[in-house]
Amino acid sequence: MDIIFHHPTFNPQFWIDGMQQQLPGARVRQWYPGDSQPADYALVWHPPVEMLSGRETLKGVFALGAGVDSILSKLQAYPDMLAQGVPLFRLEDTGMALQMQEYAVSQVLHWFRRFDDYQALKLQAKWLPLEDYRREDFTIGLLGAGVLGGKVAESLAAWGFPVRCWSRSKKEYPGVSSFAGAEQLDEFLNGTRVLINLLPNTPQTVGIINRQLLNKLADEAFVMNLARGVHLVENDLLAALESGKVKGAMLDVFAQEPLPAENPLWKHPRIAITPHLAAVTRPVEAMEYIAKTIRQIENGESPGGQVSLHHGY
Ligand SMILES: NC(=O)C1=CN([C@@H]2O[C@H](COP(=O)(O)OP(=O)(O)OC[C@H]3O[C@@H](n4cnc5c(N)ncnc54)[C@H](O)[C@@H]3O)[C@@H](O)[C@H]2O)C=CC1
């Protein structure tokens, strides 16, 4: 079996050795421009079009991350990039859910215990106990409740917060109420105090966190964007912070990355920023997962993790 690998920043030798260890007998190589030797599987992130196009014998392409928007947008521009019927897989969890839980839980607790307010008071040398927030006024809403959103919802429910989620179809996570589809979006937003976004980037979700949506949240809401920058209309968030509708935001992803130094989000005192690292690919877990999926394909089984080209995620 031949496996080709391309990633703009990952250490190729580490992955080649790791995949060979996972799949003894496999020949794994780093793809290079001009390499059109046969391949059964491709492991990719931001793949050059020529790496995949014309490869009709591929049995699977593996995105080395959870979101496949960059691959699908390339596929839209170059429809022949992936031969008909070649399945595209993505990483499901492989250590990312725990990272998302750490990120979301720590920030929700930070807001709930009013640490930003106390920091502002500290800067004025003011000793002033504030009124506690009550859990019943701190409903958390997950936009997107798949592999990552579902795990984040569960971990926040375990902290005793009222938690709800919104997705394409109804979910059953312990302690989490579920809303589904466009027709239930308003009901989901009504009373949501902390909005956490873990939707995929699709034509239906671009710009979803906009003025209209923010206005439907509870007053003094908090917003956490952990999915993709294109989900958020940055100027609408700034306006909602200005009006007081939104009290604080934590952003990990941006329409333009790296976020340009002149972007006003940097300077806003009530916006916290991290550089797109809420959850990163854990190579060992990812390789185990990919190898397991390859074994399932080789055994004629139907593995999970296949991207729906129709739904776009
Ligand atoms: N900031 C970071 O470091 C990272 C960000 N991500 C982002 O997180 C996203 C989510 O990842 P997973 O949970 O693994 O995806 P997933 O595919 O398991 O879950 C997606 C969820 O969104 C819902 N959804 C999709 N389209 C919808 C629509 N039109 N209306 C309502 N609900 C809709 C689905 O029903 C599902 O609940 C990824 O697509 C990626 O963009 C992923 C990993 C790291």
Ligand SMILES: O=C(O)C(=O)CO
């Ligand atoms: O896996 C993804 O989709 C990411 O955004 C990685 O940071």
